[in-house]
Amino acid sequence: MFNLPKNVWILTACQSLFMSLSVFMVFVAGIIGSGLSPIKSLSTLPVATIVVGTAVSVIPVIKLMSIFGRKKVFLSVCIYTILIIGLSILSIIYELFFLFSFSSLCLGASVATMMQFRFAAIESVDPEKRPLATAVVILGGLISAFIGTEIATLGKNYFETDFVGSFTILAFLFVIAFILMSFFKPAAKFKEQTSQSKRSLFDIIKQGSFLVAVSAATTGYVVMSFIMTATPVSMHVMDGFSLHQTKVVLQSHVIAMFLPSLFTAFLLKYIGLTRMMLLGVVLFFTSIFIAFSSHALSYYWWSLVLLGLGWNFLFIGGTNLLPKSYNENEKFQVQSINDFLIFGLQALAALSAGWFVFNFGWEVVLISTIPLLFFQLFILIWWLKKGN
Secondary structure: OOOOOHHHHHHHHHHHHHHHHHHHHHHHHHHHHHHHOOOHHHOOHHHHHHHHHHHHHHHHHHHHHHHHOHHHHHHHHHHHHHHHHHHHHHHHHOOOHHHHHHHHHHHHHHHHHHOOHHHHHHOOOOHHHHHHHHHHHHHOHHHHHHHHHHHHHHOOOOOOOOOHHHHHHHHHHHHHHHHHHOOOOOOOOOHHHHOOOOOOHHHHHOOHHHHHHHHHHHHHHHHHHHHHHHHHHHHHHHOOOOHHHHHHHHHHHHHHHHOOHHHHHHHHHHHHHHHHHHHHHHHHHHHHHHHHHOOOHHHHHHHHHHHHHHHHHHHHHHHHHHHHHOOHHHHHHHHHHHHHHHHHHHHHHHHHHHHHHHHOOHHHHHHOOHHHHHHHHHHHHHHHHOOO
């Protein structure tokens, strides 16, 4: 693990800082929204809009990277994020719910940029080290479980308006990210693939490797995001658990999302990509069963931990399978389609989570994910029977 290039470690550190933004917003945006929103069922709109912003920013961000290179875009987005956080602060001070939601939408571009870190890591290592490089970068999100939630509570009462101090600390994290990213060195292109002719988009999409990779990562993100977005509302707003208890559950969830990355690369060697993704689906089913059984704190905790584990296996599996579907000169096109589908559908899940939990309850949120999980289970069994 420690003989990986410097690029991978820079990306890992920046992943922890960028991902803190996502954790932070999931933790506080719904709570801030419930205080600012004129309609309670819209309280999770700021959480949903950051996902929508991610979806609509994926293709422009990757297009900019294809023109200017990854490093210039990474650095520019650090500055951009600091400015948008300033807009968020203004919206909270002046109690402007829709401006807060808009600033959250704009922060989606920062998340879309972060999602390219894993591909930048893959490009920085030899093919046999790609699973390890991916796992290490995603492991950076483990630190964000603490940073994102801690700065939310630490800075909550710094100023007269709640959470302004928290957003101020968040902005400082992106100053650090800018400094770290200045040491990133773009990887050389894989010359043996550059000369290969570019295939049509249909030829790429119809490959089994592409279909399975995209469906696994998408299912992982949609189910995880749908349940996770509804959790703070269900726990804190509806069930009356304290902010600290809600924080602990979300922290544990995020840790479970990223901690398995310590052994995911080794797990891949023993059971393979497909079986690891199947295990992810099983963990999702178990998570839903536990959450459905009770509203007790321990049930929330176990459910969200298993939800995080299932996401890890599906997302890392899909990420490592995707490069098998494209050549070097096709990477930006395929990566943009992959991420657009993932975050576009995740946006729909996040947008509807608040509405579902307020109007139908926690149990309906859980049950509504089951058809998608059965669909993913069918795809993975089909892929496994084909000898993969």
